[in-house]
Amino acid sequence: MLPPERTPRQRIMELLTGTRLATHQLAQMLGIPERQVEDHLMHAVKSIVRDKTRRFILEPSRCQDCDFVFRDRRRLTRPSRCPHCRSxxxxxxxxxxxSVSSRSGRVDSKGSSQ
Ligand SMILES: [Zn+2]
Known part of the structure; x- marks a missing residue:
């Protein structure tokens, strides 16, 4: 029997582990539309919230002109313009x-579950 094919969601979670990527980068790597990446990402977030060995990281959008950071933004998509300088x-x-080592409370970037 062949091993089961990985779903796009599993692949997204693998690709994001230990690194930081934007949705358009994931779309390129997986060969699927960015909109689908966002959809998979939302579901991946839900499963990671339940998983105590992993933590989902979001680096917020930032305005390149005035350095405004979109910290409060909960949506996964990119904001279209800066509320501060309208850039x-x-x-x-x-x-x-x-990866989070739950036993010691330390963050282990190698992610071995031991
Ligand atoms: Zn700005």
Whole structure:
């Protein structure tokens, strides 16, 4: 029997582990539309919230002109313009997954569950 094919969601979670990527980068790596990446990402976040060995990281969007950081933004998509200076030069938010060693409370970037 062949091993089961990885779903895009599993692949997204693998790709994000230990690094930070924007949705357009994931879309490119997986060869699927960015909109689908966002959809998978939302579900991946839900499963990671329940998983105590992993933590979902969100690096917020930032205005390239005035350095305004979109900290309160909960949506996964990129804001279109800065509320501060109205610039449209907004960086894409980036996502990542960090492994958490629950026993010691330390963050282990190698992610071995031992
Ligand atoms: Zn700005």
């Amino acid at each position: 449209e030069g907004i960086t894409a938010p980036r996502y990542g997954i960090d």
